[in-house]
Amino acid sequence: METASSRMPEEAYFNARVDADQAQLLLAGDCRAADLAELESVLAAWRAAGARSLDLSEAGAFDIGPAWLLRRALADCDTAPQMRGSLPGHFAYLDELLAGGSARTADRPPPPRQPPALAQLGRQIEARLHSWYEALTYGGQVISTAGGAWASLKRLRIPSIVRHAYETGYQAVPVVAVIAFLISVISAYISAQQLRPYGGEIFTVDVVAIGVLRELGVLLTAIMVAGRTGSAYAAELGVMKLNDEVDALESMGINPYEVLVLPRILGLVIALPLLTIVADFMGLLGGAMLTRYLIDLPWPQFFTRLDEAVGPTTFWAGLVKAPVFGLLIGLTGTLRGLQVRDSSRELGRLTTVAVVQSIFLVIFADALFAIFFLEIDF
Amino acid sequence: MATAPVIIAVRDVVNRFGTQTVHDGVSFDVHAGEVFGIVGGSGSGKSVLLKTMLGLRRPDAGVVEVEGRDITQMSDAELRDVKRRYGVTFQHGALFTSLSVTENIILPLVEAHRLQEATLQSLAELRLRMVGLPVEAGAKFPAQLSGGMIKRAALARALALDPVLLFLDEPTAGLDPIAATAFDDLVLYLRRTLGLTVVMVTHDLDTLARTCDRVAVLVDRKVIVDTLPGIVRNEHPWIREYFHGARGRVIDGQQGGAGHGA
Numbered sequence: 208m209e210t211a212s213s214r215m216p217e218e219a220y221f222n223a224r225v226d227a228d229q230a231q232l233l234l235a236g237d238c239r240a241a242d243l244a245e246l247e248s249v250l251a252a253w254r255a256a257g258a259r260s261l262d263l264s265e266a267g268a269f270d271i272g273p274a275w276l277l278r279r280a281l282a283d284c285d286t287a288p289q290m291r292g293s294l295p296g297h298f299a300y301l302d303e304l305l306a307g308g309s310a311r312t313a314d315r316p317p318p319p320r321q322p323p324a325l326a327q328l329g330r331q332i333e334a335r336l337h338s339w340y341e342a343l344t345y346g347g348q349v350i351s352t353a354g355g356a357w358a359s360l361k362r363l364r365i366p367s368i369v370r371h372a373y374e375t376g377y378q379a380v381p382v383v384a385v386i387a388f389l390i391s392v393i394s395a396y397i398s399a400q401q402l403r404p405y406g407g408e409i410f411t412v413d414v415v416a417i418g419v420l421r422e423l424g425v426l427l428t429a430i431m432v433a434g435r436t437g438s439a440y441a442a443e444l445g446v447m448k449l450n451d452e453v454d455a456l457e458s459m460g461i462n463p464y465e466v467l468v469l470p471r472i473l474g475l476v477i478a479l480p481l482l483t484i485v486a487d488f489m490g491l492l493g494g495a496m497l498t499r500y501l502i503d504l505p506w507p508q509f510f511t512r513l514d515e516a517v518g519p520t521t522f523w524a525g526l527v528k529a530p531v532f533g534l535l536i537g538l539t540g541t542l543r544g545l546q547v548r549d550s551s552r553e554l555g556r557l558t559t560v561a562v563v564q565s566i567f568l569v570i571f572a573d574a575l576f577a578i579f580f581l582e583i584d585f
Numbered sequence: 586m587a588t589a590p591v592i593i594a595v596r597d598v599v600n601r602f603g604t605q606t607v608h609d610g611v612s613f614d615v616h617a618g619e620v621f622g623i624v625g626g627s628g629s630g631k632s633v634l635l636k637t638m639l640g641l642r643r644p645d646a647g648v649v650e651v652e653g654r655d656i657t658q659m660s661d662a663e664l665r666d667v668k669r670r671y672g673v674t675f676q677h678g679a680l681f682t683s684l685s686v687t688e689n690i691i692l693p694l695v696e697a698h699r700l701q702e703a704t705l706q707s708l709a710e711l712r713l714r715m716v717g718l719p720v721e722a723g724a725k726f727p728a729q730l731s732g733g734m735i736k737r738a739a740l741a742r743a744l745a746l747d748p749v750l751l752f753l754d755e756p757t758a759g760l761d762p763i764a765a766t767a768f769d770d771l772v773l774y775l776r777r778t779l780g781l782t783v784v785m786v787t788h789d790l791d792t793l794a795r796t797c798d799r800v801a802v803l804v805d806r807k808v809i810v811d812t813l814p815g816i817v818r819n820e821h822p823w824i825r826e827y828f829h830g831a832r833g834r835v836i837d838g839q840q841g842g843a844g845h846g847a
Contacts, residue, residue, distance in 0.1 A: 239747065240746045241697070243708075244699050244700055247700055247704050270747035271715070271744075271747050271779065272711065272745075276704065276707070279707055297779075300779075304711075305714070449682075549682060549726065550682035550727075551682050
């Protein structure tokens with residue numbers, strides 16, 4: 208015996224009861240959309256009991272949804288159940304609806320079958336290769352647009368480049384400065400501790416200076432900018448794509464690469480080296496402060512030691528990487544943004560991809576630079 | 586129509602944005618089972634009026650009663666119960682682009698009730714059939730649908746909770762005349778078979794003439810409500826321009842046939 212009821216203001220209560228011994232279902236009161244869940248469970252219990260008779264003599268009005276479920280349940284019965292009372296008025300309308308097709312769900316197309324594992328692997332490889340091909344094509348298109356744009360200043364969109372350099376560079380100064388300062392303090396602290404047993408605390412300056420100038424300054428800045436700007440580029444272009452704004456530009460005969468992509472990438476290529484200089488400065492400042500208080504190295508001596516530790520190329524070995532990282536982040540962010548189609552979920556997915564891939568590319572390129580500099584003894 | 590019970594009563598509603606008054610004492614009734622059209626120029630506050638009737642915006646003064654209950658003074662929880670009584674379609678469909686059509690339709694059901702997956706699929710099929718979409722369309726995503734199909738899918742989603750009230754914002758805008766006529770027929774069919782009350786904002790004069798029992802015109806921060814032939818005869822200069830301008834002749838020719846009696 209199963210009983211269920213629910214409240215609706217100013218209406219007859221819906222009340223459903225299944226008599227398992229008789230396989231009888233009794234429905235009373237108005238059955239509204241709010242009663243769908245109760246109706247579903249009593250229909251299941253009724254069918255499990257054998258569904259032999261149905262009592263609708265006390266039933267009130269039905270909404271379409273519940274009427275549809277009841278009709279479905281009746282259609283699924285092997286033998287028509289004994290009826291008391293009259294069927295809901297909507298059954299005529301539902302019959303009319305179904306006149307064109309069968310009442311069963313079976314006419315829905317079957318879900319697509321999983322292809323065999325080998326075929327799946329092949330498809331994944333093909334998709335990966337295609338994505339590389341797309342990225343290469345994209346890079347080529349940007350380069351050819353850039354080549355054309357050098358011809359005239361107007362096509363280079365200087366104001367737009369300046370705006371993007373301002374937004375991605377100047378506005379990121381505080382966060383980049385704080386991060387660089389903190390990281391250099393941490394690395395100075397750890398190396399001072401490690402070098403103390405050997406009496407080589409003075410080499411803390413070497414570690415911090417070379418570490419910050421060659422690697423940490425530019426790498427941390429690039430990673431911060433990838434998170435900050437790579438995502439912004441992908442999201443901006445993605446929304447424009449969803450809004451057909453990119454198509455609108457193209458329809459006006461304006462090259463979207465020229466007005467949307469190139470200024471963003473060039474802005475970043477300009478901004479990232481400048482940010483790197485800020486990060487280098489703050490990193491050295493952090494190192495100087497820590498050595499001053501941790502190993503009691505006076506300021507003048509720090510700078511003398513710094514001068515000895517740092518070669519003529521150390522600063523440039525870090526800085527020269529910055530425009531390359533900027534290019535990688537800008538290309539990835541804009542490409543992923545332009546790949547957005549159709550749905551808001553794609554926008555989120557590709558924004559994530561843009562950030563993850565640009566950080567990956569930055570670190571990968573950094574490793575290549577390290578090997579290259581080692582080989583040419585830079 | 587006049588004898589049918591009042592389902593929405595708007596009384597002396599005032600809406601202001603800063604110093605700008607959009608509605609200054611708007612009053613009208615919507616009767617159960619009628620198709621009620623709202624027209625007005627750009628910026629006359631059609632959308633604001635619709636939002637006020639939906640309970641999405643509280644008016645600065647006045648009362649909106651839905652089925653006899655004042656929604657302007659309700660708590661959020663009470664308002665949610667009222668909202669389950671109506672379905673809404675938005676001008677551009679507002680289907681969730683990351684969900685398939687079926688998932689869009691069952692979303693309100695999933696949120697409101699605990700139901701088996703098979704039941705949800707079956708109910709989605711019912712709504713698709715009700716709006717005249719093929720069952721296969723349920724697996725598609727909004728981006729794969731034509732404009733007319735998006736409007737129908739949005740209507741299917743609006744019908745998911747068996748509403749008694751249907752609000753349609755520009756239901757036929759952007760549709761070709763054949764698709765627009767088919768949509769009008771669909772609205773009339775649902776009204777006739779399910780006894781729905783329909784409130785629609787529309788600029789489509791053919792839709793007004795074919796479907797609406799009564800029309801509310803928003804002019805001069807007030808509202809003028811009448812049957813369509815009555816509105817067409819109104820002497821207000823903006824209304825004359827609207828119905829008798831270059832685009833208004835269609836209505837002119839149908840004056841006799843369009844009305845359903847006052």
